[in-house]
Amino acid sequence: xxxxxxxxxxxxVLPAGAVAAQAAPRPPATLSVTGPVPAPGPAAGPEGExxxxxxxxxxxxxxxxxxxxxxxxxxxxxxxAEDAVEPRAAGRGTYALVEYVPLADAVSxxxxxxxxxxxxxxxxxxxxxxxxxxxxxxxxxxxRAFQEKEKIKPATGFAGTVTWARMMLKSARKDPNAAGKCxxxxxxxxxxxxxxxxxxxxxxxxxxxxxxxxxxxxxxxxTRPGWHTIYWRHKNHVSTIYHTxxxxxxFFDGGEAFHAVYxxxxxxVGSWGCVNLxxxxxxxxxxxxxQNDRVYVWGHRPAP
Numbered sequence: 001x002x003x004x005x006x007x008x009x010x011x012x013v014l015p016a017g018a019v020a021a022q023a024a025p026r027p028p029a030t031l032s033v034t035g036p037v038p039a040p041g042p043a044a045g046p047e048g049e050x051x052x053x054x055x056x057x058x059x060x061x062x063x064x065x066x067x068x069x070x071x072x073x074x075x076x077x078x079x080x081a082e083d084a085v086e087p088r089a090a091g092r093g094t095y096a097l098v099e100y101v102p103l104a105d106a107v108s109x110x111x112x113x114x115x116x117x118x119x120x121x122x123x124x125x126x127x128x129x130x131x132x133x134x135x136x137x138x139x140x141x142x143x144r145a146f147q148e149k150e151k152i153k154p155a156t157g158f159a160g161t162v163t164w165a166r167m168m169l170k171s172a173r174k175d176p177n178a179a180g181k182c183x184x185x186x187x188x189x190x191x192x193x194x195x196x197x198x199x200x201x202x203x204x205x206x207x208x209x210x211x212x213x214x215x216x217x218x219x220x221x222x223t224r225p226g227w228h229t230i231y232w233r234h235k236n237h238v239s240t241i242y243h244t245x246x247x248x249x250x251f252f253d254g255g256e257a258f259h260a261v262y263x264x265x266x267x268x269v270g271s272w273g274c275v276n277l278x279x280x281x282x283x284x285x286x287x288x289x290x291q292n293d294r295v296y297v298w299g300h301r302p303a304p
Contacts, residue, residue, distance in 0.1 A: 087247035117159025195299035218270035248282040
Protein backbone atom coordinates (compact mmCIF):
# COMPACT_ATOMS: atom_id res chain seq x y z
CA UNK A 1 0.00 0.00 0.00
CA UNK A 2 3.05 2.22 0.01
CA UNK A 3 2.57 5.32 -2.16
CA UNK A 4 -1.14 4.74 -2.66
CA UNK A 5 -2.00 8.12 -1.17
CA UNK A 6 0.08 9.85 -3.81
CA UNK A 7 -1.47 7.71 -6.52
CA UNK A 8 -5.01 8.48 -5.43
CA UNK A 9 -4.20 12.17 -5.21
CA UNK A 10 -3.00 12.07 -8.80
CA UNK A 11 -6.04 10.13 -9.95
CA UNK A 12 -8.33 12.72 -8.36
CA VAL A 13 -7.62 15.12 -11.21
CA LEU A 14 -9.03 12.72 -13.78
CA PRO A 15 -12.65 13.15 -14.90
CA ALA A 16 -15.08 10.26 -14.75
CA GLY A 17 -15.19 9.29 -18.42
CA ALA A 18 -13.20 9.56 -21.60
CA VAL A 19 -16.05 10.33 -23.97
CA ALA A 20 -16.88 13.59 -22.27
CA ALA A 21 -13.20 14.42 -21.90
CA GLN A 22 -12.40 13.82 -25.54
CA ALA A 23 -15.43 15.66 -26.80
CA ALA A 24 -15.04 18.64 -24.52
CA PRO A 25 -14.49 21.96 -26.32
CA ARG A 26 -11.08 23.58 -26.13
CA PRO A 27 -10.66 26.50 -23.75
CA PRO A 28 -11.14 29.95 -25.28
CA ALA A 29 -8.06 31.63 -26.73
CA THR A 30 -8.09 34.22 -23.93
CA LEU A 31 -7.34 31.59 -21.30
CA SER A 32 -3.84 31.87 -19.85
CA VAL A 33 -2.21 28.69 -18.60
CA THR A 34 1.22 28.93 -17.04
CA GLY A 35 1.81 25.30 -16.09
CA PRO A 36 1.02 21.78 -17.33
CA VAL A 37 -2.64 21.22 -18.16
CA PRO A 38 -4.21 18.11 -16.54
CA ALA A 39 -4.91 15.43 -19.10
CA PRO A 40 -8.44 14.16 -19.65
CA GLY A 41 -9.08 10.74 -18.14
CA PRO A 42 -8.58 7.48 -20.00
CA ALA A 43 -11.31 5.46 -21.61
CA ALA A 44 -13.95 4.09 -19.29
CA GLY A 45 -14.83 0.43 -19.61
CA PRO A 46 -15.84 -2.67 -17.67
CA GLU A 47 -12.79 -2.28 -15.46
CA GLY A 48 -13.39 1.41 -14.78
CA GLU A 49 -10.72 4.09 -14.91
CA UNK A 50 -7.20 3.33 -16.08
CA UNK A 51 -4.54 5.14 -14.09
CA UNK A 52 -0.71 5.23 -13.98
CA UNK A 53 0.30 2.00 -12.30
CA UNK A 54 2.89 3.59 -10.03
CA UNK A 55 2.58 6.78 -7.96
CA UNK A 56 3.79 9.85 -9.93
CA UNK A 57 7.00 11.31 -8.56
CA UNK A 58 8.30 14.89 -8.68
CA UNK A 59 9.88 14.24 -12.08
CA UNK A 60 7.04 12.12 -13.45
CA UNK A 61 4.24 14.50 -14.53
CA UNK A 62 1.92 11.79 -15.82
CA UNK A 63 -1.15 14.04 -15.75
CA UNK A 64 0.08 16.24 -18.57
CA UNK A 65 -1.53 17.23 -21.84
CA UNK A 66 -0.18 18.98 -24.89
CA UNK A 67 -2.27 22.06 -25.72
CA UNK A 68 -0.84 22.49 -29.19
CA UNK A 69 -2.01 25.33 -31.41
CA UNK A 70 -4.69 24.48 -33.94
CA UNK A 71 -4.02 27.61 -35.99
CA UNK A 72 -0.78 28.32 -37.83
CA UNK A 73 1.62 30.32 -35.63
CA UNK A 74 3.12 33.66 -36.55
CA UNK A 75 6.35 32.82 -38.33
CA UNK A 76 9.59 34.79 -38.21
CA UNK A 77 13.32 34.19 -38.51
CA UNK A 78 14.72 33.51 -35.02
CA UNK A 79 17.87 35.42 -34.12
CA UNK A 80 21.19 33.62 -33.73
CA ALA A 81 21.04 34.40 -30.01
CA GLU A 82 17.62 32.73 -29.69
CA ASP A 83 18.70 29.64 -31.63
CA ALA A 84 21.80 29.33 -29.47
CA VAL A 85 19.60 28.60 -26.45
CA GLU A 86 18.79 24.93 -26.05
CA PRO A 87 15.39 23.93 -24.57
CA ARG A 88 15.50 22.89 -20.93
CA ALA A 89 16.25 19.26 -20.18
CA ALA A 90 13.51 16.81 -19.22
CA GLY A 91 13.41 15.67 -15.59
CA ARG A 92 14.72 12.26 -14.64
CA GLY A 93 12.08 9.60 -15.20
CA THR A 94 9.91 11.79 -17.44
CA TYR A 95 9.72 9.16 -20.16
CA ALA A 96 9.65 6.04 -17.97
CA LEU A 97 7.43 3.25 -19.27
CA VAL A 98 4.55 3.33 -16.78
CA GLU A 99 1.53 1.29 -17.80
CA TYR A 100 -2.03 2.52 -17.29
CA VAL A 101 -3.91 -0.09 -15.27
CA PRO A 102 -7.34 -0.41 -13.60
CA LEU A 103 -7.59 1.60 -10.40
CA ALA A 104 -8.45 -1.51 -8.38
CA ASP A 105 -5.24 -3.21 -9.57
CA ALA A 106 -3.16 -0.16 -8.74
CA VAL A 107 -4.59 0.17 -5.23
CA SER A 108 -4.35 -3.54 -4.36
CA UNK A 109 -0.90 -3.95 -5.91
CA UNK A 110 -1.69 -7.17 -7.76
CA UNK A 111 1.26 -9.19 -9.08
CA UNK A 112 -0.65 -10.73 -11.99
CA UNK A 113 -3.82 -9.08 -13.25
CA UNK A 114 -6.92 -11.13 -14.01
CA UNK A 115 -8.42 -8.23 -15.96
CA UNK A 116 -8.74 -7.99 -19.73
CA UNK A 117 -6.73 -5.06 -21.06
CA UNK A 118 -7.81 -2.65 -23.82
CA UNK A 119 -5.19 -4.13 -26.18
CA UNK A 120 -5.68 -7.73 -25.04
CA UNK A 121 -6.22 -9.31 -28.44
CA UNK A 122 -3.40 -7.35 -30.11
CA UNK A 123 -0.95 -8.23 -27.33
CA UNK A 124 -1.97 -11.90 -27.40
CA UNK A 125 -1.46 -12.00 -31.15
CA UNK A 126 1.99 -10.39 -30.89
CA UNK A 127 3.04 -12.91 -28.22
CA UNK A 128 1.64 -15.76 -30.35
CA UNK A 129 -0.90 -16.69 -27.70
CA UNK A 130 -4.50 -17.70 -28.33
CA UNK A 131 -5.95 -14.38 -29.53
CA UNK A 132 -9.37 -14.62 -27.94
CA UNK A 133 -9.32 -11.19 -26.30
CA UNK A 134 -9.74 -12.68 -22.83
CA UNK A 135 -7.18 -12.64 -20.03
CA UNK A 136 -6.05 -16.02 -18.73
CA UNK A 137 -3.42 -17.03 -16.19
CA UNK A 138 -1.10 -18.07 -19.04
CA UNK A 139 -1.72 -14.77 -20.84
CA UNK A 140 -0.88 -12.81 -17.72
CA UNK A 141 2.40 -14.64 -17.17
CA UNK A 142 3.48 -14.14 -20.81
CA UNK A 143 2.54 -10.46 -20.82
CA ARG A 144 4.22 -9.91 -17.48
CA ALA A 145 7.45 -11.52 -18.75
CA PHE A 146 7.47 -9.11 -21.70
CA GLN A 147 6.84 -6.14 -19.42
CA GLU A 148 9.68 -7.14 -17.10
CA LYS A 149 12.05 -7.49 -20.05
CA GLU A 150 11.08 -4.06 -21.38
CA LYS A 151 11.14 -2.43 -17.92
CA ILE A 152 7.44 -1.52 -18.07
CA LYS A 153 6.03 -0.78 -14.62
CA PRO A 154 4.06 -2.21 -12.99
CA ALA A 155 4.70 -5.60 -14.60
CA THR A 156 1.31 -7.08 -13.77
CA GLY A 157 0.39 -8.68 -17.10
CA PHE A 158 -2.26 -6.07 -17.94
CA ALA A 159 -2.43 -5.49 -21.71
CA GLY A 160 -2.46 -1.70 -21.72
CA THR A 161 -1.40 1.16 -23.97
CA VAL A 162 2.28 1.14 -23.05
CA THR A 163 2.71 -2.61 -23.52
CA TRP A 164 1.07 -2.49 -26.94
CA ALA A 165 3.10 0.57 -28.00
CA ARG A 166 6.35 -1.11 -27.00
CA MET A 167 5.45 -4.12 -29.12
CA MET A 168 4.75 -1.90 -32.12
CA LEU A 169 8.14 -0.22 -31.74
CA LYS A 170 10.04 -3.51 -31.46
CA SER A 171 8.22 -4.91 -34.50
CA ALA A 172 9.10 -1.88 -36.62
CA ARG A 173 12.78 -1.42 -35.77
CA LYS A 174 14.26 -3.53 -38.57
CA ASP A 175 11.99 -2.23 -41.33
CA PRO A 176 9.34 0.33 -40.31
CA ASN A 177 8.03 0.58 -43.88
CA ALA A 178 7.72 -3.16 -44.52
CA ALA A 179 4.03 -2.70 -45.39
CA GLY A 180 4.91 0.06 -47.89
CA LYS A 181 2.40 2.53 -46.47
CA CYS A 182 4.83 5.47 -46.50
CA UNK A 183 5.62 6.52 -50.08
CA UNK A 184 9.23 5.92 -51.14
CA UNK A 185 10.75 8.97 -52.82
CA UNK A 186 14.22 10.14 -53.83
CA UNK A 187 13.94 12.96 -51.27
CA UNK A 188 13.45 12.91 -47.48
CA UNK A 189 9.98 11.94 -46.26
CA UNK A 190 8.95 12.11 -42.61
CA UNK A 191 6.55 9.18 -42.14
CA UNK A 192 3.81 9.49 -39.50
CA UNK A 193 2.09 6.16 -38.85
CA UNK A 194 -1.02 6.88 -36.78
CA UNK A 195 -1.99 3.20 -36.68
CA UNK A 196 1.14 2.18 -34.77
CA UNK A 197 1.93 5.60 -33.23
CA UNK A 198 5.39 5.62 -34.79
CA UNK A 199 7.34 8.11 -36.87
CA UNK A 200 10.53 7.85 -38.91
CA UNK A 201 12.33 9.59 -41.80
CA UNK A 202 13.32 7.82 -44.97
CA UNK A 203 15.06 8.77 -48.21
CA UNK A 204 14.41 6.20 -50.85
CA UNK A 205 14.44 2.92 -48.93
CA UNK A 206 17.04 4.10 -46.42
CA UNK A 207 15.79 5.00 -42.95
CA UNK A 208 17.56 8.16 -41.74
CA UNK A 209 15.79 8.47 -38.38
CA UNK A 210 13.69 6.23 -36.16
CA UNK A 211 11.32 4.61 -35.90
CA UNK A 212 10.45 6.27 -32.59
CA UNK A 213 7.27 6.35 -30.50
CA UNK A 214 5.01 9.37 -30.79
CA UNK A 215 1.64 10.70 -29.65
CA UNK A 216 -0.77 12.05 -32.27
CA UNK A 217 -4.06 13.94 -32.15
CA UNK A 218 -7.02 12.84 -30.07
CA UNK A 219 -10.59 12.26 -31.20
CA UNK A 220 -11.90 15.48 -32.74
CA UNK A 221 -8.35 16.84 -33.22
CA UNK A 222 -6.88 14.17 -35.44
CA THR A 223 -3.45 14.73 -36.93
CA ARG A 224 -4.47 15.43 -40.50
CA PRO A 225 -3.59 12.67 -43.00
CA GLY A 226 -1.98 13.17 -46.39
CA TRP A 227 1.02 15.05 -47.77
CA HIS A 228 2.41 18.09 -45.94
CA THR A 229 5.54 20.25 -46.01
CA ILE A 230 7.77 21.51 -43.21
CA TYR A 231 7.11 25.24 -43.53
CA TRP A 232 8.58 26.64 -40.28
CA ARG A 233 11.06 25.45 -37.68
CA HIS A 234 11.30 27.06 -34.25
CA LYS A 235 13.61 25.45 -31.68
CA ASN A 236 12.25 27.29 -28.64
CA HIS A 237 8.60 27.63 -29.63
CA VAL A 238 5.99 28.32 -26.95
CA SER A 239 2.26 28.04 -27.63
CA THR A 240 0.91 31.57 -28.01
CA ILE A 241 -2.46 30.43 -26.70
CA TYR A 242 -1.47 28.31 -23.70
CA HIS A 243 2.11 29.46 -23.05
CA THR A 244 3.20 25.81 -23.06
CA UNK A 245 6.70 24.91 -24.32
CA UNK A 246 6.90 23.08 -27.65
CA UNK A 247 10.65 22.42 -28.00
CA UNK A 248 12.14 21.72 -31.43
CA UNK A 249 8.90 22.54 -33.25
CA UNK A 250 8.77 21.72 -36.95
CA PHE A 251 5.41 22.86 -38.32
CA PHE A 252 3.98 20.99 -41.30
CA ASP A 253 0.24 21.74 -41.42
CA GLY A 254 -1.31 24.82 -39.84
CA GLY A 255 -0.60 24.51 -36.11
CA GLU A 256 0.41 20.85 -36.34
CA ALA A 257 4.09 20.20 -35.73
CA PHE A 258 6.62 17.67 -34.62
CA HIS A 259 7.78 18.75 -31.16
CA ALA A 260 8.89 17.48 -27.77
CA VAL A 261 6.75 17.27 -24.66
CA TYR A 262 7.81 17.18 -21.03
CA UNK A 263 5.66 14.21 -20.13
CA UNK A 264 4.68 10.68 -21.08
CA UNK A 265 3.78 9.94 -24.71
CA UNK A 266 1.60 7.05 -23.63
CA UNK A 267 -1.39 8.84 -22.08
CA UNK A 268 -4.68 7.31 -23.18
CA VAL A 269 -5.78 10.62 -24.73
CA GLY A 270 -3.81 12.15 -27.61
CA SER A 271 -2.55 15.64 -28.40
CA TRP A 272 -4.47 18.54 -29.90
CA GLY A 273 -3.13 17.49 -33.31
CA CYS A 274 0.66 17.73 -33.09
CA VAL A 275 3.08 14.81 -33.27
CA ASN A 276 4.56 14.65 -29.77
CA LEU A 277 8.04 13.18 -29.20
CA UNK A 278 10.47 12.75 -26.35
CA UNK A 279 12.97 15.57 -26.01
CA UNK A 280 15.86 13.42 -27.23
CA UNK A 281 13.97 12.21 -30.30
CA UNK A 282 12.71 15.71 -31.15
CA UNK A 283 16.27 17.06 -30.88
CA UNK A 284 17.61 14.36 -33.21
CA UNK A 285 14.78 14.89 -35.69
CA UNK A 286 15.60 18.61 -35.66
CA UNK A 287 19.00 17.75 -37.12
CA UNK A 288 17.55 15.42 -39.77
CA UNK A 289 14.70 17.44 -41.28
CA UNK A 290 15.04 20.76 -43.07
CA GLN A 291 12.56 23.40 -44.20
CA ASN A 292 10.51 22.27 -47.22
CA ASP A 293 11.00 18.57 -46.43
CA ARG A 294 7.89 16.49 -47.00
CA VAL A 295 5.71 14.77 -44.38
CA TYR A 296 3.28 11.95 -45.04
CA VAL A 297 0.56 11.04 -42.47
CA TRP A 298 -1.77 8.03 -42.62
CA GLY A 299 -3.96 5.78 -40.48
CA HIS A 300 -5.93 6.34 -37.26
CA ARG A 301 -4.81 6.65 -33.65
CA PRO A 302 -5.97 3.49 -31.83
CA ALA A 303 -8.26 4.03 -28.85
CA PRO A 304 -8.28 1.71 -25.83
